Amino acid sequence: MRLTRLFTLISAILALLVCGVQGRSLWSEWRQYQSAERGLQALQLVEASMRAAEKLSFERGPSNAVMGDGYPAAAAKQERLRSARNDTNNALRQLQQQLDQRDATAALDQALREARRNVDQLAAQPPDGRTPAQLNSAVERMYALVPLALDTVTAATHASEQAYPRITRLLVKSRLAVELREYAGRLGSTLTVPLATAQPLTREQQERLQFLRGRLEQLRQLIRMNSSEADQAQAVQAALARMDSDYFARGQQIISAVEQASSSPRASGAQRYGMDTAQFAQRYVPTMAPILAVRDALLQEAQLQAHREFQQARHELGWAMLNGAAILMVLVALLIIVRVRVVAPLLRATRAVVRLGNGDFTAPSRISRRKDEIGDMLRALATLRENSMERQRLEQERAHLIEELKTRADTDYLTGILNRRAFATAGNLRLRGAREKDESLAVILFDIDHFKSVNDCYGHDAGDQVLIRIAEVVRATLRDGEILARYGGEEFVVMPSYCGLEAARALAERLRVAIEQEPLTLSDGYILRVTASFGVAVAHGPHAALDDLFHSADLALYRAKSQGRNRVETQL
Known part of the structure; x- marks a missing residue:
């Protein structure tokens, strides 16, 4: 094995x-960095879905107030409902913008429209026309919206938990806080129908209250369960303490007061509860705000933890890249030193000997002017090198001359385009291609109308100028791949790329218009306008022949001339 190949190997x-080693390390660090970045995006998406769920849950209060009011509902209550709906729409719009799939919230949007339409229909009826079943149905429809909002980002929640396993408990607890807020809202919404109808709680409603209380207490205990240092953060503990004092103490007292009023034998009619749905919402809804504060505190701790891990992943990726770059630079430097100081001198000496042995004198060898036999030999080699270079120069001139003669043989001397012989060669080659591809091949044959009169009136020099200018106009109109040649005299031929009869006819029409509109300025300044007649023919199939194609185009050209010239005719 040669030294150069051995060194290269x-x-x-x-x-x-x-x-390989650095690439594997970088790939691992890069995947961790991408996973951390996707986890952050997913975490933001989870937060957006929880915000949307919060607005959907909050919208139930104004909706219950409107359904429990008279007809029409008070303007202030209607305004609060419109404001709540606008907040919900904005939250859902932000969630939609962060989702990759446009139709991800389609089911939620449809359910929201139906629930709102149901609320508006009930609000448009007199209070006596709103049955408890209808009110319960409207409330249940609003209940179903929150789970739909949370389900839209289930995949994002899993992605965030996979990227940051240590924040899984925080995300779970934040979602439990959302559920706690939802069940607290359901607890209050259970009282919507009794408050709206001034009727006592039914047995079913009382059982539902007990069930919801049990569920709320269960969620409360799950959220308060400490499982990591993040759960014991000061902000989380403060939010939990406020939730206990505001909701589980004061909020539950409001619910108990409504229950006691419902079971009181002395209360009856419209004064049974001493409040309507709107007044109940104004007292009860603010007590649920600390639940959302718990959710926000948990999400904030999760984001802080995720950002720390993301920064760590980015720093590790940066160090891995710097380390890999440093190792590669050291390796390259070592290889360059070895090549320049050891391999290159050996290669130069070897190549000089090999060149002399193979008779390659294209590059001069570094020789000394010695006065001995070695010097005579080196001078003789220099003479041979000069003779070899002269022979190469003569061969290059001969090849250039042959190429120039070939070009002249294929080019029309006047217009600079292909002549008839070269066009026949190119046409037969393209015809074979059309047969192999089973495509159509078109030929456009045209000549200048009344060209003889141009020669007779203005001289043959003017006729030559017309031919040159017509060739330039047509060549500028054609696209790459379309062949133009002078067929003889004032007759030209064009072979487009593989196309049908209609496309070839359209091309011929463009050429005809271009020639007709082009002013031809003669050498004496006289402006001359000429026209041309066109014949178009198309061949297709294994039996297509170039001579038959030319003959069909020539017949079409003859018809164009006989029918008035300056027109395009196709084969019959």
């Missing part, structure tokens, strides 16, 4: 080994 092996 060794260098390649070392480079591959180093790059």
